[in-house]
Amino acid sequence: MERFFAKVAENRAFLSKEDEHHLLNVMRAKRGEKIEVVDEGDLYLCEISSLSPLEISVLNEINRPTELNVHLILGFALLKGGHDELVLMKGTELGVSSFLPFISERTIIRLDQKERKKRQERFQKIVSNASSQSKRLATPEVMPILDYKNIFDISADHRYLAYENLSGEVFRLAEEFSSFKAGERVLCLVGPEGGFSKKEADLAIENGFSPISLGKRILRAETASIYISSVFSLLEENK
Known part of the structure; x- marks a missing residue:
């Protein structure tokens, strides 16, 4: 599953223009496809709800620690x-x-x-x-x-x-x-x-x-x- 660093607000994820291009034109993403989004250390499971314009809906937050304590x-x-x-x-x-x-x-x-x-x-x-x-x-x-x-x-x-x-x-x-x-x-x-x-x-x-x-x-x-x-x-x- 693809992961992106992006801004999350009001149950939606907002990718940068560069990441949008990568998702749509390189990965050839489809409507309904799931991706992971990280915003300030928080991980979210998201779904592509629309391709044109691109809209990404947040489904739920995921608790999966990855960072070292030191x-x-x-x-x-x-x-x-x-x-x-x-x-x-x-x-x-x-x-x-x-x-x-x-x-x-x-x-x-x-x-x-x-x-x-x-x-x-x-x-x-x-x-x-x-x-x-x-x-x-x-x-x-x-x-x-x-x-x-x-x-x-x-x-x-x-x-x-x-x-x-x-x-x-x-x-x-x-x-x-x-x-x-x-x-x-x-x-x-x-x-x-x-x-x-x-x-x-x-x-x-x-x-x-x-x-x-x-x-x-x-x-x-x-x-x-x-x-x-x-x-x-x-x-x-x-x-």
Whole structure:
């Protein structure tokens, strides 16, 4: 059954022009067909009551929770080759609450403010599509693309940095992720293809971030983000 994010009012659902086009011209919907509509986290079973003009009637509300009790903010450095789009899609499927893309010292891609805004909008569209496909009740937010030095003002109850090249203590991912309480916000940062520089790691630690280990093997940047999201989702789903 198709799912759309739309406005619900007075027992009717109102789709965007883009979704209307998709429903009528791509999916070839028929009168009487059922669809699911999500409005601000609430899920509704709806029926297409008219095609021209398109009218969608709400049949009933559905209670089917999909969101994790702890909010994961996944911070990731922009990646080349469209790999950051993979991070967005898979992170959304795995329950990430918000995405924080950033540009760090070793990030290959460089964007001006206009290009950053355009990239953010494209990222948000990717996340919205992934939310519909994975049957989520909430669409994760894609935050504005920031320079690394400006990300430390983001509010979170717990802060982590995927970085192991330190002489001090490095925390194990699963152990740290097992102790969160409902409603808390967890911010995890993953670097670009070349990782974080020691200067960047030191700056993060000075700002309250704890370095975490992702295991004994070296992971690609996009794999690291997906791995963090997977472990987080697994531990939260099984509480």
